[in-house]
Amino acid sequence: MVSEKPQQSVAPNPAEPLLTVRGLQKRFGSHEVIKNIDLEVSPGSVTFLIGPSGGGKSTVLRCMNFLETPSAGEITFAGERLCHTEKGRLHRASDAVLRRARAQMPMVFQHFNLFAHRTALENVIEGPILVLGRPREQAVADGRELLRRVGLLERADAYPAQLSGGQKQRVAIARAVAMEPRLILFDEPTSALDPELVAGVLDTIRSLADENRTMVVVSHEMAFARRLADRVHFVADGVIAESGSPDEIFDAPKNERLKQFIRSILH
Known part of the structure; x- marks a missing residue:
């Protein structure tokens, strides 16, 4: 499991939020999925978004790093404004700023999104080589170390089709960590897994929290959210209906x- 804290490229300022979202809205045609979302993410914190299916949690996450373009609102990440609304029109940051934000804010997806034609190690090292400009030899050494830390070094040369769902998700987590991110986004990372595979993935995420990694997690694992979260936001019908500590929420x-x-969860 991941347990050793690597050097991060930029030390966050703990006095300021790493991510700020204000007045976020997202429409698909006439359907308003996100109506008005405000939240802040502090450096080193673990934030959970919980709520009923279809309430907008994953859409909020995808708007944070512009996998989905917001319809309105303001998002600021690591001191750079990614978008803002002026006179009813959304203004995006430059492509260079958005690419930099995405590199520092990778997402771990529900369905893994690994490259099927590349091995576990090749999936992990691609971003550091192509995006961060790492020499291949260094990227390979770092990638093998990350796979060791998630318990998969012996599977470095395996292709995704040869891995279990839990192993694929741990490779996806190693791939995200390889980017030396400021923030990691998790979109229901265990919902596609068989129950017996969930524990290994949750242990890996827990070890990231032990390293003071900043994370935003969309999850239906309520017991896990209660143990790990610093802040919990309950998202329903496109708004944050309530926010608080795990004790306050649960x-x-x-x-x-x-x-x-x-x-409904208790029953």
Whole structure:
């Protein structure tokens, strides 16, 4: 499992949010998926987005690093404004700024998104070589070390089709960490896994938290959210209906929709 903290390229300023989202909206045609989202992510924190399916959690995540272009709102990451709305029109940052933000804010997807024709090691080293400009020899050494830390060094030469779902997801996590990110986004990283494979992936994510990695996690693993989160946002119907610490959200919810959601999970 990942346990040793590598050198990060840029030290975040703990006095300022690493990511700020204000007035985020997202429409697909006439369908308004995200109505109005405000949130901040502090350096070194673990933020969970929970809520019912279809409430907009994954869309919020994809707007953060512009896998989806917001319809309105303002997003600031690592001191750079990625977009803002002025006179009813969304203004995006330059392509160079957005590419830099994506490189520092990789996403671990529900369905892994590994390159099927490349080995586990090749999947991990591609970003450092092509995006960060690492020499191949260094990228390979670093990639093998990351695979060792997620318990998959012996599978370095295996192709995704030869890996279990849990192994694929741990390769995807190693690939994200290889980019020396400021923030890692997780989009329901265990929902596509068989139950017996979930624990290994959760252990890997937990070890990242132990390294003070900054993470935003969309998940239906409520017990895991309660143990790991610094801040929990309950997203329903395109808005954050309630925010708080894990104890506040799970033990003393105020919003009636959140109360119903927790009751449904308990039963």
